[in-house]
Amino acid sequence: MSKQDALVTFEKTIGPGVSVHVTNIPAEIVRCEGKEDLTLFDFDTSSRLQHLLRAARARMANGESDIILDFSSHE
Secondary structure, three states: OEEEEEEEEEEEEEEOOEEEEEEEEEEEEEEOOOOOOEEEOOHHHHHHHHHHHHHHHHHHHOOOOEEEEEOOOOO
16 A cells, blocks of 8 residues: 555536536545555545535536636635
């Protein structure tokens, strides 16, 4: 097992034809031989990600369909 700090992109479909991409998220990647990698977020990162997903839903309501957010920006 090995651990590595990384910046990742979170991608999610939040409605028919609507996708969200949140870039530059700090994460810890845990690699276990023979198993799928785990991407781990700390509590503060997870909370901020949830906030950004709520913001994306508001943008979806305004008609946007391909929403790209930067985790480090202050929207």
